[in-house]
Amino acid sequence: MSRIPEQILEDIQQRLDIVEIVSSYIPLKRAGRNFKACCPFHHEKTGSFIVSPDKQIFHCFGCGVGGDVFSFLMKYERMEFPEAVKMLADKAGIDFVQEKTKDSSQVDSVSKVLYEVNELAALYFQHILVKDSQAGIARKYLSGRGLTPESIKRFRLGFAGAQWDGLVLFLRKKGISDALLVRSGVALKSSQGKVYDRFRNRVMFPIFNHRGKIIGFGGRILESTDTGGPKYVNSPETEIYKKSKTLYGFNFSKEFVSKQNYCVVVEGYLDFIIPFQAGMKNLVASSGTAFTIDHIRLIKRYTSNLVIVFDADDAGREAALRSLDPLIEEGMNVRIVNLEPGFDPDSWVRAKGAEGFSRSIDAAKNLFDFKLGLLLDRFKRDVPEEKAQIAHEMLSTIKKVSNAVIRASYIKKLSETINVPEEALLAELQKVKVSVAYERKRDDSYNQGVTNVSSAAEKMLLSLMFENEKFISQGKESISCDEFKDPTIKKITKYLYEAKEATAPVTILSKVNDPEVKSFISSLLVADLGINDQQKSFDDCVRKIKKDAVKMQITMIQKDINRAAQDDGDTEKLHGLYKRFHLLKKELKIYEEGN
Ligand SMILES: [Zn+2]
Structure with missing residues (x-):
């Protein structure tokens, strides 16, 4: 639970629109009442990431992550909760001094x-x-x-x-x-x-x-x-x-990257500092580590255009090129600068000035042309086997391009360059396996748990209570928390029942820490119920849940009866059990007839 006053959280949520916040990070498209996007938390080509302006939440049906505007920021910016609150409070123009308490989390301190x-x-x-x-x-x-x-x-x-x-x-x-x-x-x-x-x-x-x-x-x-x-x-x-998340210099350069809409990637500290000082400021230094998805996401918030300054020698070139694959898969537009042998950006700028550097950048080739150039140097395009080698190498890059138009134009160009019909290349393309070098880890922790055990009726009931508060008071009268089988639903229902005032679903989200529970709630919230007669559905669900609860009790009593009969003796106990058994049977009949 948070130590930030609830009023502050509610104020922030009231003043800010989750759609606005999320779309400042990723492009959202309208889809009916909601907004859609490709999920920024797992790799996908079609959008299963939903943002609901009505409910002020997001949820991904692909990887299951979901929550409110705070959860989004925490996950996207990798912030702790208080940090996310602070940032959103600033945005919302809400002033608050965070109380320092002893129970602030260990990690934090x-x-x-x-x-x-x-x-x-x-x-x-x-x-x-x-x-x-x-x-x-x-x-x-x-x-x-x-x-x-x-x-x-x-x-x-x-x-x-x-x-x-x-x-x-x-x-x-x-x-x-x-x-x-x-x-x-x-x-x-x-x-x-x-x-x-x-x-x-x-x-x-x-x-x-x-x-x-x-x-x-x-x-x-x-x-x-x-x-x-x-x-x-x-x-x-x-x-x-964490090296996989750090790009040297980006704190200095991100605004320039955004302004110029491209980012030059160099390697070392001085490769960054010397050009920066000379006025080429839209840079970042990779510090020699290969690009990770975190690096790419960080840059992608500012631009999709990268210019990589390449100083690998002949031997290291192909490996270095392959290390750029993740960039292509993420849809980055990659161009490559090849400086003269023996130069790096630092020495290049000192020798040729910022203008010289910027001329080389203007002359950068796109990754496709660059790679093709290297291969044509190495293989003879008039020898069939070598031609096949060129095709194979290029197709493995083309395979990773998700944009069909770009893909088609690359195929056409390759076909013309090595004089092979496009159909043959397309046939070969089918055979190329996407390498596993860059397989993203899916957050499987989000996919397990809660949802498996919960019955459809329990979920539906909870959705209805979120949808309309009248169902909360009706629920309080007709069904107790203990009648829910799913422990998560039980917990949430208990919360709803005990809340002093009616709580907006989104406020509940900010009170939940468990990501699984968060994800569960957000999935319920974004799901379009598509029901006309909500009252009837509510009644049906209550009946169904009660019926299941009674059925379970009956099964348990039957076991008790068998045990007591085997022990033979305690007739009084057996009698009591039978009595209870018949009562439950009667109750069950009522629910079944109600159907
Ligand atoms: Zn996702």
């Missing part, structure tokens, strides 16, 4: 401390870089790489000195425990239990999340102090730093 530790560490490294005499070589290195003082400040670059415990001592003085130092990744623990700095003799690049908070560091060794360590040392993954 750990993340908070980890952010603090990283922030303090960044301040420490920044201070060393600017003030410490041993950082002279680092300052020289950075200015030699063309970094302006403004960039050093903006990207909060720092330096970790040679000392083994400089940062550790600093953070201990700030009251950070050794356990947290290690947990945050800025320190390590030796086998003797000694805690020491992870980064030494390195230029420090803080890694930001897309909201601009520091979540980790990349430390680059300086040639002059090189003692044989790796070129880069990075923070390990922690509660707040």
Whole structure:
């Protein structure tokens, strides 16, 4: 249960429209009374994601996730509940100061401390870089790489000195425990239990999340102090730093990405900073990790157009190209820039200026042409076997394109280039298996549980109570919570019965924490009942549920009777059971005749 005043939640829900909030993240199409989209939480080609403006909820019939506007934000932005409330309250223009209570969730407070530790560490490294005499070589290195003082400040670059415990001592003085130092990744623990700095003799690049908070560091060794360590040392993954979700620099660049409607993907920190400083600001650095669905979703909120700067050598090219498959599957429009051998964006901008870089970007080829170019270099298109090889490689890419028009035009182009009839390519395309390299995990946890055991009548009854409050008071009179078989429905009904005032279904959602229950409620809420005579359905459902409950009791009594008869003796008990048995039979008859 939340510790945020209910009034606040209700105010927020009243002022905001879930349709507006959701459509600021994903495009919604009107479908009758509701809105539809492809679900952002599982991979699909046809939309099973419904947003209901009447009920102010969303639900996906594909993966089962659902809930109110708060749940949507929590899931989409990966926020904790209070964070989502805060963001929506701001949007709604509602002021509230969150009370700090002891029962705030553990995860919440750990993340908070980890952010603090990283922030303090960044301040420490920044201070060393600017003030410490041993950082002279680092300052020289950075200015030699063309970094302006403004960039050093903006990207909060720092330096970790040679000392083994400089940062550790600093953070201990700030009251950070050794356990947290290690947990945050800025320190390590030796086998003797000694805690020491992870980064030494390195230029420090803080890694930001897309909201601009520091979540980790990349430390680059300086040639002059090189003692044989790796070129880069990075923070390990922690509660707040996940590589699969982090894109370096996006907090600085997202508004420019949105404005220019494309995003240039580079690799390293300096590949980001140098062009950014030169005025090419719609960038993001992948830090060498392959694109994950989380990365793609993050970028997709701002643009669907990507330009990848490719610096793989010949050997690494095809693997690198294959790592772009998820982008195609997600419908991103991908173009590729191939810089001259030996250059990366950093050195390219220093050599050719921002205009030179931007010219190369204008000349970027789309992924299809780029890949075809590579294959034509490698295989001879007049040798049948090699021609087949080219076709096979290209078709595996084409297969992943979901847009039929784009697909058709690629087929046509491939057909012309290697001189093979389109029909033959289409036949081959059928045979291409979609690789499993990028199979999304479905959230199966949402698909199990509640719905299996609940009878249709129980669900229907609950839907009716959500639809019209008069059925809640009728329900209170005619059927008790215990008569419901499904534990979830029992719980929700109990809540409805006990609520002091009539509660809007959507408010119930904000009180539920269990995602399964949330999903269950939202599925009931979006389902179009399509009933004309609701009163009759209500009566039918009540009768059916009661009938089932009685039937179950009868079965149980029959078992008791058998047992008591075997024990032979307790005639009084047996007599009582029979009496009860006949009463139940009579009751059952009433329900059955009512049908
Ligand atoms: Zn879904």
